[in-house]
Amino acid sequence: MSMTLTEKILARRAGKSAVTAGDSVLVDVDVLMTHDVCGPGTIGVFKREFGEKARVWDAKRVVIIPDHYIFTSDRRSNRNVDILREFVRDQGIPYFYDVIDDPSGKWEFDASRGIELAQYGAKYAGVCHIALPEKGHTRPGEVLVGTDSHTCTAGAFGEFATGIGNTDAAFVMGTGKILLRTPPTMRFRLVGEMQPGVMAKDIILHVIGEIGFDGATYKAMEFGGEGVGPMSIDDRMTVANMGVEAGAKNAIFEADAKTIAFVKARAAEHGTAVPFETVTPDAGANYVYDLTVDLSALEPTVALHPDPGRRKVASACGDIKLDRAYIGSCTGGKTSDFEAFADIVDGKEVRIDTFGVPATPQIVRELKANRRNGRSTWDVLLDAGVRMTENAGCAACLGGPSDTFGRINEPLSCISTTNRNFPGRMGDAGGRIYLASPYTVAASALAGHIVDPRDYLPGVRELEEVGA
Amino acid sequence: MSTVIRGKAYVVGDNIDTDQIIPAQYLALVPTIEEEYRKLGTYALCGLPVEEYPTRLTENEKVPCPYNIIIAGRNFGCGSSREHAPIALGAAGVEIVIAESFARIFFRNCIATGELYPADCPERLCEVFKTGDALEIDLDALTVKRAADGASHALNPLGEVKTVVAAGGLFAYARETGLVPERSAAS
Ligand code: SF4
Numbered sequence: 288m289s290m291t292l293t294e295k296i297l298a299r300r301a302g303k304s305a306v307t308a309g310d311s312v313l314v315d316v317d318v319l320m321t322h323d324v325c326g327p328g329t330i331g332v333f334k335r336e337f338g339e340k341a342r343v344w345d346a347k348r349v350v351i352i353p354d355h356y357i358f359t360s361d362r363r364s365n366r367n368v369d370i371l372r373e374f375v376r377d378q379g380i381p382y383f384y385d386v387i388d389d390p391s392g393k394w395e396f397d398a399s400r401g402i403e404l405a406q407y408g409a410k411y412a413g414v415c416h417i418a419l420p421e422k423g424h425t426r427p428g429e430v431l432v433g434t435d436s437h438t439c440t441a442g443a444f445g446e447f448a449t450g451i452g453n454t455d456a457a458f459v460m461g462t463g464k465i466l467l468r469t470p471p472t473m474r475f476r477l478v479g480e481m482q483p484g485v486m487a488k489d490i491i492l493h494v495i496g497e498i499g500f501d502g503a504t505y506k507a508m509e510f511g512g513e514g515v516g517p518m519s520i521d522d523r524m525t526v527a528n529m530g531v532e533a534g535a536k537n538a539i540f541e542a543d544a545k546t547i548a549f550v551k552a553r554a555a556e557h558g559t560a561v562p563f564e565t566v567t568p569d570a571g572a573n574y575v576y577d578l579t580v581d582l583s584a585l586e587p588t589v590a591l592h593p594d595p596g597r598r599k600v601a602s603a604c605g606d607i608k609l610d611r612a613y614i615g616s617c618t619g620g621k622t623s624d625f626e627a628f629a630d631i632v633d634g635k636e637v638r639i640d641t642f643g644v645p646a647t648p649q650i651v652r653e654l655k656a657n658r659r660n661g662r663s664t665w666d667v668l669l670d671a672g673v674r675m676t677e678n679a680g681c682a683a684c685l686g687g688p689s690d691t692f693g694r695i696n697e698p699l700s701c702i703s704t705t706n707r708n709f710p711g712r713m714g715d716a717g718g719r720i721y722l723a724s725p726y727t728v729a730a731s732a733l734a735g736h737i738v739d740p741r742d743y744l745p746g747v748r749e750l751e752e753v754g755a
Numbered sequence: 756m757s758t759v760i761r762g763k764a765y766v767v768g769d770n771i772d773t774d775q776i777i778p779a780q781y782l783a784l785v786p787t788i789e790e791e792y793r794k795l796g797t798y799a800l801c802g803l804p805v806e807e808y809p810t811r812l813t814e815n816e817k818v819p820c821p822y823n824i825i826i827a828g829r830n831f832g833c834g835s836s837r838e839h840a841p842i843a844l845g846a847a848g849v850e851i852v853i854a855e856s857f858a859r860i861f862f863r864n865c866i867a868t869g870e871l872y873p874a875d876c877p878e879r880l881c882e883v884f885k886t887g888d889a890l891e892i893d894l895d896a897l898t899v900k901r902a903a904d905g906a907s908h909a910l911n912p913l914g915e916v917k918t919v920v921a922a923g924g925l926f927a928y929a930r931e932t933g934l935v936p937e938r939s940a941a942s
Contacts, residue, residue, distance in 0.1 A: 313934075453786065504856065
């Protein structure tokens with residue numbers, strides 16, 4: 288029987304020769320990820336249901352990444368990191384990316400040292416969905432579940448990855464298994480090549496606009512086609528990340544040589560190598576939806592407040608005034624995102640308050656090491672007036688405690704490289720959030736209102752004219 | 756366990772996301788700590804814009820709230836995977852959400868926690884009922900009636916969802932079906 292990529296992975300991990308959409312299956316989990324917001328509750332359910340002395344099913348397969356509410360004086364948030372540490376110590380979990388280096392210490396954010404300078408130890412890894420691949424925990428063909436809806440990001444590596452709640456996660460902790468309904472698959476064929484000024488974020492904002500922001504509810508989104516090959520790993524992650532913004536259970540890319548090289552390199556670097564087997568979709572598999580996306584026809588795109596499906600091309604946004612710009616998160620806080628941002632603001636100055644939060648400490652290091660005309664990308668961003676923090680993490684992407692860096696504490700309009708723009712998402716319930724690519728956010732930060740970044744990208748308009 | 760639910764409705768529109776159900780600044784509360792579970796209930800749906808929803812689900816942080824039934828439009832519970840969302844509603848005293856459709860993770864979390872029934876319906880009931888309406892829901896007959904006029908509206912079949920929620924959630928169900936050992940054997 289022909290199967291989609293998602294069906295094939297679920298069949299393998301359920302120990303069946305075939306599954307089809309709608310089948311309920313008990314699946315073996317390869318990796319369970321949790322963080323500081325949902326980890327303590329998951330641990331609570333695990334102990335309540337399996338007993339105080341219960342052991343996790345496989346300590347090497349539980350990855351714990353505090354990242355959400357870290358750099359805040361909120362006492363409960365600091366305590367939650369301590370709950371994780373204590374559990375990790377009891378269970379002997381090797382992959383715990385603690386905020387501090389002392390395994391018996393307590394985490395306390397020191398506001399008097401300011402929010403910009405790094406306050407973490409050597410192990411801290413930053414935003415879980417970027418840290419997972421960076422540290423070598425994502426592999427093609429596997430099943431990854433996490434207590435975070437954007438766990439779907441790891442679908443970029445050809446694996447089945449989905450977000451679950453605390454109770455489900457506690458069940459996985461104790462049994463290594465999860466009950467899943469096999470989702471029907473929607474196929475997205477990417478063809479053509481993105482034009483200068485267009486980024487991966489524009490692909491997914493376009494797709495969500497096309498199918499609606501509940502258009503993939505309960506379904507798998509499978510991305511394939513010749514347009515995938517040239518996309519970088521970062522680009523694929525950006526697209527997979529926002530699958531859940533269309534309601535998808537998972538989003539998945541076919542793995543190729545680029546994927547495998549990336550995965551092997553990270554595993555070798557961090558000593559996390561585990562054998563894996565790449566899975567490909569069968570010809571003739573059953574798709575409930577099929578859409579060809581011509582990447583060459585895409586334009587810089589914005590999702591208007593208040594949901595990620597409100598698509599509009601940036602050039603048609605008219606005069607939407609902004610108070611603030613934000614670059615960061617698991618969607619738009621990677622090195623390549625900041626580099627794109629810097630391409631636009633290099634040598635210029637932002638006109639509105641602009642905050643930059645790299646997703647991981649590794650990205651902070653890269654931005655400080657990368658050079659443009661002899662200066663680091665980090666300094667270029669600072670000189671352009673971007674407030675950068677070394678304290679990598681989720682920060683204001685989801686609002687968080689009121690002292691969170693970049694949080695919207697008043698009803699402001701903000702353009703952001705993040706993934707959600709529901710009312711109250713970045714803090715104040717009256718805030719208006721516009722989602723866009725790093726290029727579009729950068730250009731809009733220079734202009735003070737939403738603009739098409741192609742007018743700001745050195746060489747782009749000229750090139751187009753020569754080519755025309 | 757009775758499968759008739761009687762009480763007062765709280766009516767909301769489309770796309771009520773998890774940030775509106777329980778805003779992110781309250782996520783540091785750990786649902787398995789009893790006092791923090793109760794606290795979560797006091798904040799349920801407090802992210803709804805006040806202009807649109809002048810009547811609040813909970814007033815003055817009092818739980819249980821006066822409403823045990825939520826009626827919603829499309830895509831209820833979209834957004835994050837936070838289990839705090841169904842838990843906050845459950846802790847506020849909500850027993851069932853009837854919506855035109857649900858976001859996947861929220862739906863699943865309702866079932867896993869056993870906090871409340873997620874029921875979908877073919878009709879747009881959020882335009883039929885008003886906040887404060889007294890309703891009677893029969894989960895066997897799959898009907899929802901307004902006490903005032905007795906008009907009956909259909910619910911879609913709940914299937915396994917009813918069994919698992921009635922059992923008390925994923926773990927209770929898993930014990931009944933032998934997926935995980937009895938509690939005494941586990942500890
Ligand atoms: S960066 Fe934002 S979307 Fe990503 S995991 Fe953190 S809070 Fe969630």
